[in-house]
Amino acid sequence: DNFEKNGIFAPAIETATASAGIGILPENSQEIIIYNDNIKKDSLIYLTPTNSNNGQLSVNKKEDCSDLPPSPYPLTPVCKSYFKIITNTPSTLPIKFNWLIVN
Numbered sequence: 001d002n003f004e005k006n007g008i009f010a011p012a013i014e015t016a017t018a019s020a021g022i023g024i025l026p027e028n029s030q031e032i033i034i035y036n037d038n039i040k041k042d043s044l045i046y047l048t049p050t051n052s053n054n055g056q057l058s059v060n061k062k063e064d065c066s067d068l069p070p071s072p073y074p075l076t077p078v079c080k081s082y083f084k085i086i087t088n089t090p091s092t093l094p095i096k097f098n099w100l101i102v103n
Contacts (some may be wrong), residue, residue: 008033010084019102022050023085025095031060031086034099039081040064044102047085051096060086 002012011026012033025032041064047057065079087095
């Protein structure tokens with residue numbers, strides 16, 4: 001579904017403008033995208049796993065759309081701000097985590 005909507009082949013969560021939330025990295029996945037309009041170039045993103053796992057979670061990429069001109073078609077955004085969370089070892093169980101964005 002995320003690939004069809006945004007061209008990114010990874011599971012995703014839409015969070016609008018929340019500054020904190022809960023996420024789940026699906027089993028056997030190594031990454032998840034969190035779409036959030038609050039992401040800026042200098043945003044700090046904190047992750048806290050809430051169940052035990054063998055891998056570590058980290059933010060691998062931030063995409064900030066604030067420098068792009070507005071879309072000429074208001075109902076079709078050109079860019080969606082997001083951050084990508086990755087793990088070095090996929091888990092056979094879902095990995096639950098909390099996230100917090102500080103701007």
